[in-house]
Amino acid sequence: MSSKSTVDEIRERFDRDVERFSNLETGQESIMDAPLSMELITQAAVTTNPKAKNLLDIGCGAGNHTLKLLPHFPMLNCDMVDLSRPMLNKAFERVTWGTTGEVNLFQEDIRTVELPENRYDIILATAVLHHLRDDQDWEKVFKKIFSLLAPGGSFWISDLVVHDDPNLHKIMWNRYGRHLIAVGGESYRDKVFKYIEVEDTPRSLSYQVNLMEKVGFKKIEILHKNCCFASFGGVK
Numbered sequence: 735m736s737s738k739s740t741v742d743e744i745r746e747r748f749d750r751d752v753e754r755f756s757n758l759e760t761g762q763e764s765i766m767d768a769p770l771s772m773e774l775i776t777q778a779a780v781t782t783n784p785k786a787k788n789l790l791d792i793g794c795g796a797g798n799h800t801l802k803l804l805p806h807f808p809m810l811n812c813d814m815v816d817l818s819r820p821m822l823n824k825a826f827e828r829v830t831w832g833t834t835g836e837v838n839l840f841q842e843d844i845r846t847v848e849l850p851e852n853r854y855d856i857i858l859a860t861a862v863l864h865h866l867r868d869d870q871d872w873e874k875v876f877k878k879i880f881s882l883l884a885p886g887g888s889f890w891i892s893d894l895v896v897h898d899d900p901n902l903h904k905i906m907w908n909r910y911g912r913h914l915i916a917v918g919g920e921s922y923r924d925k926v927f928k929y930i931e932v933e934d935t936p937r938s939l940s941y942q943v944n945l946m947e948k949v950g951f952k953k954i955e956i957l958h959k960n961c962c963f964a965s966f967g968g969v970k
């Protein structure tokens with residue numbers, strides 16, 4: 735664990751990588767089924783909280799997932815949290831075009847940022863929680879997210895996942911490798927695998943669903959799973 739990137743190293747890498755997270759049609763190309771996942775998360779959030787007023791986007795990047803929601807909620811207040819200032823600036827530029835609500839930026843770590851409890855109708859965490867490290871980190875953040883949600887509010891995750899069975903994990907990882915080769919060749923696969931190894935500590939889908947139950951979520955739903963990627967969520 736200690737050989738993994740620090741928070742500062744993660745921030746510095748994302749500071750240099752804004753454009754890769756700014757394509758609303760494709761999403762991030764290293765993520766399998768990225769456009770479908772964005773669509774499913776959007777539909778699930780809109781259906782669960784059709785009168786949403788307040789959104790929190792954790793690790794918002796350039797704001798893709800928030801942008802997908804805005805045609806449904808043109809007055810949404812959006813609180814955007816990210817380590818990276820260039821990401822937040824890009825998100826602000828894009829999101830303010832799509833809402834007449836307030837857009838607040840928090841350049842902070844989700845583990846330590848102070849936000850109001852019981853406020854948010856929708857919380858999104860896409861391609862970010864895999865940066866959490868040990869069990870304490872994961873549990874603390876899931877508890878925090880639950881406390882920030884308004885009663886009846888929903889939390890949606892879309893992320894890289896591992897598999898607890900090592901043999902299954904190997905199968906899925908090989909499949910993911912083939913996907914990356916199809917996108918950008920073997921060198922692209924090697925590059926993505928390298929930064930996952932240095933930077934990421936993903937958990938399995940079952941680990942995260944169990945943790946959601948443990949901290950109090952109800953009506954947990956798996957929206958999609960393909961290989962090493964899953965989209966899922968629950969209601970407070």
Ligand SMILES: C[S@@+](CC[C@H](N)C(=O)[O-])C[C@H]1O[C@@H](n2cnc3c(N)ncnc32)[C@H](O)[C@@H]1O
Binds near residue numbers: 816842
């Ligand atoms: C892979 S990008 C995903 C961006 C966006 N959610 C999307 O799906 O397009 C991950 C983002 O999370 C941010 N991030 C990573 N760890 C974080 C943390 N502990 N707290 C807040 N943001 C974090 C990074 O700076 C980066 O912008």
